[in-house]
Amino acid sequence: MSKPRTSAAYLISFLGVMAAAAFVSNFLSFPVGTSRVHLGNSIALLAGMLFGGPLGALAAGLGSALFDIVYGFADPVAAGAIPPVLEAVITFINKGLLALTCGVIVNDRGGKLSRVAAVYLGAIAGALIYVALFLIKTNLYALAFSPQLLGVVVPARAVSSLINAGIAVAIAPILYSMLHPALRAAGLHEAIRPSLLHWPE
Secondary structure, three states: OOOOOOOHHHHHHHHHHHHHHHHHHOOOEEEEOOEEEEOHHHHHHHHHHHHHHHHHHHHHHHHHHHHHHHHOOOOHHHOOOOOHHHHHHHHHHHHHHHHHHHHHHHOOOOOOOOHHHHHHHHHHHHHHHHHHHHHHHHHHHHHHHOHHHHHHHHHHHHHHHHHHHHHHHHHHHHHHHHHHHHHHHOOOHHHOOHHHHOOOO
16 A cells, blocks of 8 residues: 555544544533533544544544534533633633643653553543543632532532543543554554654654
């Protein structure tokens, strides 16, 4: 199989497919109080695992942010004070950091951990980073807009966030184990600069 001449088409295709997957996965959810249990974090972790921190973060952030805009998400804890576009910016940052953290650990070139250990460590670290960021946002919203809910909404969201984290840590490594060999066999990794796949150098 000949190697592709450039990586541009592969990069665009990857970002489009992974962003679309992140977008759709957020619809696979059910409400829990003022939050949701969903599959969005699983796909965000998978993006970081498959294509490294920077590209994974971009795909996960774009798809998740687009969901907030299309869904018209306005956090009820903020009492409608934060419009969906601003929520999308926050989501882009938070989901991007989730995927970045996971991708950097999984694709670390140091090779000190086995592949399986790196995958699960990356998944756990990325998922917990997001839990922390989401709860920080919830605390700030409650303090600013609905302080009477602080003692109720934060513990409730901690529970739903940890459930999402557990689901993501369980699902993302399984999907990675199925997709990673196929992508390597197809030559996709060779079509993308190593500095993007294995960041930092």
